[in-house]
Amino acid sequence: MTNPVSRREFLNxxxxxxxxxxxxQAGVALxxxxxxxxxxEITLQANNGKKVAILGTGISALxxxxxxxxxxxxxxxxxxxxxxxxxxxxxxxxxxxxxxGNYQRCEWDNDPHLYFNAGAARIPSIHSNVLKYCxxxxxxxxVFVNESKTAWxxxxxxxxxxxxxxxxxxxxxxxxxxxxxxxALGDSQLDSSLTESESEILLSMLRRFGDLNEDMxxxxxxxxxxxxxxxxxxxTKKDVVALRDLLKARNGGSVMVTTQEGxxxxxxLMQPVGxxxxxxYAFANRLRDRIKFRAPVTEVMVKGDGVEVAYEQxxxxxxxxxxxxxxCIPSHLMSGIPNNFPTxxxxxxxxxxRGRAYKAAFQAKERxxxxxxxxxxxxxxxxxxxxxxxxxxxxxxxxxxxxxxxNFGGANYTEMSQEDRIEDLLKHGxxxxxxxREMAEKPMTIAWHRMNHMLGCAPRWARNRGGWxxxxxxxxxxxxxxxxxxxxxxxxxxxxxxxxxxxxxxSAHYALADLDQRVRSEPA
Amino acid sequence: xxxxxxxxxxxxxVLCSAASLAAEGDIGVAAAMDDRYCTTCHGVEGLGNIAIExxxxxxxxxxxxxxxxxxxxxxxxxxxxxxxxxxAMRPMAAKLxxxxxxxxxxxxxxxxxxxxxxxxxxxxxQGRTAFQACAACHGANAQGNEALGAPALAGQNxxxxxxxxxxxxxxxxxxxxxxxxGSQMVTMSKTLRDDQAVINVVSYINTL
Numbered sequence: 001m002t003n004p005v006s007r008r009e010f011l012n013x014x015x016x017x018x019x020x021x022x023x024x025q026a027g028v029a030l031x032x033x034x035x036x037x038x039x040x041e042i043t044l045q046a047n048n049g050k051k052v053a054i055l056g057t058g059i060s061a062l063x064x065x066x067x068x069x070x071x072x073x074x075x076x077x078x079x080x081x082x083x084x085x086x087x088x089x090x091x092x093x094x095x096x097x098x099x100x101g102n103y104q105r106c107e108w109d110n111d112p113h114l115y116f117n118a119g120a121a122r123i124p125s126i127h128s129n130v131l132k133y134c135x136x137x138x139x140x141x142x143v144f145v146n147e148s149k150t151a152w153x154x155x156x157x158x159x160x161x162x163x164x165x166x167x168x169x170x171x172x173x174x175x176x177x178x179x180x181x182x183x184a185l186g187d188s189q190l191d192s193s194l195t196e197s198e199s200e201i202l203l204s205m206l207r208r209f210g211d212l213n214e215d216m217x218x219x220x221x222x223x224x225x226x227x228x229x230x231x232x233x234x235x236t237k238k239d240v241v242a243l244r245d246l247l248k249a250r251n252g253g254s255v256m257v258t259t260q261e262g263x264x265x266x267x268x269l270m271q272p273v274g275x276x277x278x279x280x281y282a283f284a285n286r287l288r289d290r291i292k293f294r295a296p297v298t299e300v301m302v303k304g305d306g307v308e309v310a311y312e313q314x315x316x317x318x319x320x321x322x323x324x325x326x327x328c329i330p331s332h333l334m335s336g337i338p339n340n341f342p343t344x345x346x347x348x349x350x351x352x353x354r355g356r357a358y359k360a361a362f363q364a365k366e367r368x369x370x371x372x373x374x375x376x377x378x379x380x381x382x383x384x385x386x387x388x389x390x391x392x393x394x395x396x397x398x399x400x401x402x403x404x405x406x407n408f409g410g411a412n413y414t415e416m417s418q419e420d421r422i423e424d425l426l427k428h429g430x431x432x433x434x435x436x437r438e439m440a441e442k443p444m445t446i447a448w449h450r451m452n453h454m455l456g457c458a459p460r461w462a463r464n465r466g467g468w469x470x471x472x473x474x475x476x477x478x479x480x481x482x483x484x485x486x487x488x489x490x491x492x493x494x495x496x497x498x499x500x501x502x503x504x505x506x507s508a509h510y511a512l513a514d515l516d517q518r519v520r521s522e523p524a
Numbered sequence: 525x526x527x528x529x530x531x532x533x534x535x536x537x538v539l540c541s542a543a544s545l546a547a548e549g550d551i552g553v554a555a556a557m558d559d560r561y562c563t564t565c566h567g568v569e570g571l572g573n574i575a576i577e578x579x580x581x582x583x584x585x586x587x588x589x590x591x592x593x594x595x596x597x598x599x600x601x602x603x604x605x606x607x608x609x610x611x612a613m614r615p616m617a618a619k620l621x622x623x624x625x626x627x628x629x630x631x632x633x634x635x636x637x638x639x640x641x642x643x644x645x646x647x648x649x650q651g652r653t654a655f656q657a658c659a660a661c662h663g664a665n666a667q668g669n670e671a672l673g674a675p676a677l678a679g680q681n682x683x684x685x686x687x688x689x690x691x692x693x694x695x696x697x698x699x700x701x702x703x704x705x706g707s708q709m710v711t712m713s714k715t716l717r718d719d720q721a722v723i724n725v726v727s728y729i730n731t732l
Contacts, residue, residue: 083552096555100564101616103555284551293553298568335575336567350575415615450615452556452564455576 039132040509044516047072053309053322054078055297058086060490060504061328062283063133067512069287076320077287078311080296080453084284086328086491087119087457088501090275091361091444098452102418106444108363108401113394115275116361116401118446119457120501122146123270127502129509130279134272137282144271145392147258148377150225152432155249155382159241163432166377168224168241169255171211175218176243178210251382258378273393279501296453297329300339302483324515326508328491330354330456341483348475352493353463354449354456358413360385360405360425362443367400368435383428384411404429404443408457414449421445458492458499468496480510485518559624560631561616569635572681574643577609579684583637585668586629588675591705593617593625600700607696609687639679642730644686644723651728657715658725661708666732673705678732685729689713689722 050073054061057079065075081098083089091097093110097118108114122144123130134141149170152163182203185194194202206212211221219240226235246252259267272278284291292313299310307325310317327334331352341349369375369390376392389403404425407413413421422443429436448457461476462468468476476496482488488511495503562581567573570581581589595601602614620628658666661674668676677685691697692713698706716722 082555098555100561101619281551288551291551293551294556296563296568332573332575333564336563336565336571336573336578338568338571415611417615417618449612452561455564 037126037128039128040506042067042509042512044068044071044073044512045520048519050074050324050519051306051322052076053307053320053325054328055300055309055325056080056086056328056491057084057280057284057291058328058491058504059088059280059283059501060492060494060508061326062280062287063505063508064326064490064512065287065290066133066283067508069290075287075290076322077291078295078297078309078320079291079293080329082294084291084293085119085277085280086454087448088276088280089117089119089446090277091116091118091446092275097444097446099446099450100452102445102447102450104418104444107442109399111399112274113391113397114363114399114401116359116403116444117271117276118359118361118444119448120276121271121403122265123272123501124266125268125270127500129505130501131270133283133505134279137279137286139278139282140273141270142273142393144269145267145376146265146269146378147267148374148390150373150375151377151388151390152379152381153249153251153255154379154432155251156431157248157250157382158245159248161431163379164241165224166255166380168238169246169249169252171221171223172218172241172243173246173252173256175210175212175221175240176246178206178212179216179218182206182210182212182216249382251380251386254386255380271393297337300325300327300334300337300341300487302340302487304484307486323486325487326490326511327487328489328493328504330454330491331459331489331493332456333453341487344475344478345483348478349489351461351472351475353460355408355458355460355499356411356414357408357448357457358405358411358446359403359407360421360443360445361401361403362425362440364400364402364439365441366439367397368433368439369400369402370396372433379432381428381432384413385425385428388429388432399441402440404440405445413445414447416447418445460498461496482511482514488515559620559628562628562632565612565616570632571638572640572684574681574683577612577683577687579681580638580640580679581632582635583676583679584632585670585675586633587670588668589629589632590625591673593620593628595703595706597625598702600703601697601706604691604696604699606694607691610691610697637679640681642682642727644682644726644730646720646723646725646727648724648728648731650721651724651726654716654721654725655728657712661712666729677729680729682726682730685726686722689716689726690719693722 044067052068052073052075054065054075054077057077061077062084065077068075091106092115093106093108095106097104149165149167151166153166153169154163158164185199185203207216210218211223213219220237222235222237224238227238229235258265295311295313297309297311298317301308306321306323309320309322309325311320329337331349332354335350374390375395376390379388381388384407385405387403387406391400394400416424422445425443426437426440448454461472479489479494490507490511492498492500492504492507494507497503562570565573565576565578566581567578572578572580592601596614596617597620599614602610604610661669661672662677663669666677668674688697692709693716695710698710700706716725
């Protein structure tokens with residue numbers, strides 16, 4: 001028996017025989033690479049008078065409610081929090097951050113430009129369903145600048161701790177990588193896998209990619225900006241930062257891949273004008289009478305002919321009876337709500353772990369970054385704050401909101417006091433911008449692990465870095481099947497690419513398609 | 525449409541500024557103005573949530589709850605770097621006022637006691653023998669003894685008892701110098717010979 005060829009091996013073989021275009025085409029067919037994505041067409045059977053209970057008001061729940069309401073279903077949404085949206089949450093003047101034991105009320109200036117997207121913050125151009133709803137619900141979008149070459153890279157170990165411009169880092173790194181690869185092309189092993197013409201094209205590309213000189217050496221590049229002159233006078237190149245120095249920075253990988261749009265990140269993304277929650281409110285305002293706020297679910301019982309959901313509102317327990325239930329309550333919270341789910345379904349719910357994420361932001365007294373030629377993008381700091389974002393909107397306005405930390409790992413922000421979190425973001429930020437502390441007004445922080453009614457950020461399925469185990473795939477499929485054909489789990493927890501609005505919306509579409517098919521097949 | 529809801533609990537007037545949603549200009553209601561957050565982690569009516577590793581509170585004695593909340597607030601419990609669950613709880617309690625603690629304890633007192641489901645299987649017979657040392661303080665039926673400061677163990681989530689016994693044995697809980705009762709438990713827990721003995725004793729408590 002011969003071993004089957006893995007998909008990855010197959011692509012390598014194909015690359016050897018068919019070239020890049022063959023790999024690309026086959027990659028799309030095998031599901032490795034995103035094809036140009038299309039928004040889903042939702043056509044539900046209309047006016048059937050069915051009642052649906054929707055638990056939570058995250059974007060998957062709102063999508064479900066919106067589509068079902070348009071088709072004439074009777075929807076009721078139960079939201080435990082005082083606000084809709086879950087992890088699509090924008091903080092502005094007056095917003096309450098309902099973090100457990102760290103209640104904060106935002107007292108920034110009341111100005112529409114001054115907001116902080118504390119959860120979802122960026123929309124890639126390939127997230128077609130998010131964009132489709134923005135268009136349908138008339139949510140105005142603007143460009144979000146994800147990468148600015150004039151933003152900074154800072155690591156205490158590099159350049160004596162002084163920040164270097166992104167472009168100094170990335171153009172030098174491109175130069176050194178190109179120089180090394182062009183030398184390696186002389187190596188017989190690498191050379192033998194390429195034809196003469198391929199080698200020639202690759203060398204020519206490397207020369208331009210790295211801005212190499214005629215000897216194929218990197219001796220600095222004007223891409224990093226000029227040391228002096230450049231307009232009235234001839235520009236002079238900056239001194240080259242030695243490769244050895246660049247290699248002291250441990251966050252270089254992040255610096256180099258920000259522009260790789262594919263799964264989500266890219267140089268140019270989008271954001272709604274005024275905050276990410278404009279999408280949430282565009283849905284919620286159209287569904288307003290159907291949403292019950294501060295109505296936490298206290299029991300979910302799936303019956304033969306429907307679902308009974310108990311919830312508490314104003315100290316009174318009510319029971320909502322519905323034909324179907326769509327549930328986006330985070331799995332780890334659902335584990336604490338009495339239910340009659342089958343054992344394997346409950347085991348799968350209990351299995352998903354809750355991701356940690358921490359963000360912080362402050363209102364800047366002045367747009368100090370613009371004085372440093374920065375108009376958006378990300379500064380990378382090798383410290384737990386990891387990133388500093390500059391607002392790409394309201395250029396040259398008076399103030400702006402700076403995102404002062406974005407950590408999605410295991411840093412200990414969750415346990416830190418507000419005072420310690422603020423000191424932490426100031427102390428790391430001022431290594432990049434000397435006047436940072438003076439500029440920062442009223443910092444706000446959010447540790448999603450402690451957020452009331454959330455207790456976590458994006459769900460984490462795979463426990464091994466190598467990817468999903470067979471057991472995990474099996475549990476995932478268990479949760480994708482509706483309990484008794486009545487209870488659907490939705491949200492990014494019910495997808496294999498969590499943390500994106502697009503995934504959550506697609507989970508709703510997947511469940512809606514299943515519901516529609518069941519409803520259509522019912523005897524009249 | 526802006527609904528301004530008044531909380532059923534009334535203290536913490538400091539938080540009672542205008543409803544946040546007035547500024548949002550959209551639907552929703554005012555955020556809660558109390559510290560009754562417990563059920564988010566500890567489950568509906570404090571029945572416990574294994575996914576959060578947050579134990580059952582329903583049925584827990586008022587005096588014990590109060591002591592633990594105060595210990596968490598003061599950093600007497602939950603500060604050891606290896607006490608992961610305690611680390612998660614401590615910041616939740618760090619800012620609680622005395623009134624909040626009283627309110628929370630009263631609120632939890634309203635919840636019905638429902639024994640937790642057993643999830644751990646050990647040698648019950650050996651566990652029963654080992655439990656004799658525990659019974660001196662916690663009572664023969666693990667019903668607790670306020671006079672000795674020993675809480676009820678019966679009906680508690682077994683996975684929680686297991687974690688706590690392991691933490692006491694390792695000194696992750698109870699080693700703070702002001703944790704008088706905890707330090708007694710550090711000593712007593714060491715009478716259990718090994719981890720299997722811990723599992724056995726918890727299995728026996730499940731039968732009570």
